[in-house]
Structure formats: structure tokens, C-alpha cells
Amino acid sequence: MMGWGYGGWFSSIIGIIFLIAVVVAVFFLMRWIISASTKQSGHESGAGDSALEILRKRYARGEINKEEFEEKKKDLEKQ
Numbered sequence: 001m002m003g004w005g006y007g008g009w010f011s012s013i014i015g016i017i018f019l020i021a022v023v024v025a026v027f028f029l030m031r032w033i034i035s036a037s038t039k040q041s042g043h044e045s046g047a048g049d050s051a052l053e054i055l056r057k058r059y060a061r062g063e064i065n066k067e068e069f070e071e072k073k074k075d076l077e078k079q
Contacts, residue, residue: 051076 049057055076059069 052073055064055069055072058064059066064072
């Protein structure tokens with residue numbers, strides 16, 4: 001009967017599996033929270049946006065004026 005208290009090796013394996021599952025769940029929960037936070041605060045630009053599209057968005061938001069827009073647009077078209 002030695003070593004068989006409270007389920008023996010089987011309960012140890014179940015405990016380890018449970019612990020691993022909790023760690024993985026916490027990891028994915030934190031990853032989801034960080035992702036949702038960056039999307040909500042607007043730090044994440046569109047992944048497929050081209051440089052010209054970003055320039056257009058900045059002009060539309062009023063971050064740059066028309067002269068700056070045209071100058072930067074010409075620079076981008078040269079590339």
C-alpha cells in the first residue's frame with residue numbers, strides 16, 4: 001500500500017496535465033487581452049495597408065496638409 005495514497009501515479013499524471021492546461025489557458029488569455037487592447041487603442045494599423053494607403057489616411061485625418069501629401073505621394077511613386 002505504500003505510495004498508493006489518494007490515487008497514486010494516476011492522480012499525479014492528471015494533476016500535471018491539469019497544471020499544463022491552466023498554464024496554456026492563462027497564456028492564451030493574456031495574448032487575447034493584449035491583442036484586444038492594442039486593437040481598441042488604435043496602435044495596430046491594417047496589416048495589408050500600403051504606404052500610399054497609410055498616407056491617404058493621414059491626410060484624411062488632417063495629420064498632414066495637401067502640400068505634404070502631394071510631396072510624399074510623389075516620393076512613394078518614384079520607388
